[in-house]
Amino acid sequence: MYPQPTLVLVPGSFATTDMYEPLVAPLRAKGHTIHVLEPPCYPASYKTSSGKPPPSMYDDAKFINTFVVELIEEGKEVVVLAHSYGGIPASESLKGVTKKEREQLGKKGGVVRIAYLAAIVPRIGQSLGGFTDGNDTLPVEVGEDGWMFQPDSAATARVCFNNLSPETGAAAAAKFGKHYSACFGDKLTHNGYKDIPVSWLLCEEDLCVIPEMQQTSIVAIEESWVGTEREGRKVDITRASCDHIPIVDEGKRKEVSQWVEKILKMGGQE
Template sequence: MAYLTIVFCHGAWHNVHFFDKVIAILEPLGYRCVTVPLPSASGRVPPTTSLDEDIAPIRSAVLKELDAGHDVLINAHSWGGIPASTALEGLTKPERLADGKTTGVIKMTYVAAFVLPEDMSLQDFVGGPQPTWIVDDDGNLIHKGDPRDIFYHDVDPKEADEWTAKLKSQSLASFTTKTTSAAWKKIPAEYLVCENDRAVPAVFQDIMIGKMKEAGADVSTTRLSTAHSPYLNKPDAVADFLKTSFAKSSQ
């Protein structure tokens, strides 16, 4: 198998351990897996002040793998699709080859992820501040409502409780900063639609995929009967999606 690194970018309020089950399947098969902790989702006080503070660690992680001789496949979940798609300017395989390099980002993979064009924030996309976004005294966002019902309604109840306890507050600025790039316009993409998602309903996922196609993106879709967190309750299906996505990019 060609040298490959899968770089995982998590969603809002979550952390890198969200991907543990999928990584445990992929690594024994020879896939190198790297996770990127995103500062906006850490509950940090003071919170991050722009999307740049999430873009920087993603770009740094990708460049480290490229410089080590590995092509990169990006996997972004939920809100993580926004900084991941904005962090890759100039890192596509054709651009890197033209610059005398041998590696590049070969595929974008999205799982129930937000995929936005340039000059748009998540707040812009959803039509303004949402009633479920509550800003705490530190300037971070907490999510109104029960995360078990929004994120984990088809996850084992005990595991759903464990993940609910792990959630951190999210920087408001990460939802209001506009994107500056859209890597999916240059890099082939695969999108896993989570059909029973209550956090990012499938209808919105389909709208984003439609907009990608209208913009000329090379994007394919796979559909899975799951809610927002298939990494927890259907890790084999997510691993298969990623393996298939890599196989297509190698043809």
């Protein structure tokens, strides 16, 4: 038995792993084990995607699942933390890897909790694109190769980094990479959140995934528990006065850090 679970962080779209370093580096220094993933639809894959078939959200989910399997086969307990777009492939990825499913097979280890940070979490049969239809606030364009990019850093900053000064926000947005567009149309086929405790950091000043959209996801999760052994449970919600990416500003990042330590301490406990 491990004292605390391992954290697997699934970033938001356009984000590279180094964007999360200001958050995870101090937590690692405290002794927490944290892995920040960069699945196939993310910027790193664009740099090496020449000649390869286009990736999908399902490729992202398989990537996450494969990584988690390596950890739980060692008997480790895992908390998956998904940011923004990461909410859908993270949810999709949990088939066969939750602690509940592992225990039924007489195996140790497993995912004991999934946590969402300003995320998008659809219902079965729903895609990210369908979920966000009508909320076209983010200035995104799609290249001929199908990869999305954000041509106006200042405009992106006004949506994603609205807690920062315009100059600081634009500098942060300029670091975004490309993200493959087709994954936004891939529908959820497995709602992995149905089997385990769920935590949510609800960003109340988010202009990208607005609070009402986050609340819709929370309702979908709790409704998935109706008729199961989890019926009557509630998503563990922490509210924070922050924007969509509260890891650049030191004060906001502190709130996220405290929340991460909280969910790791909770592990699989309700």
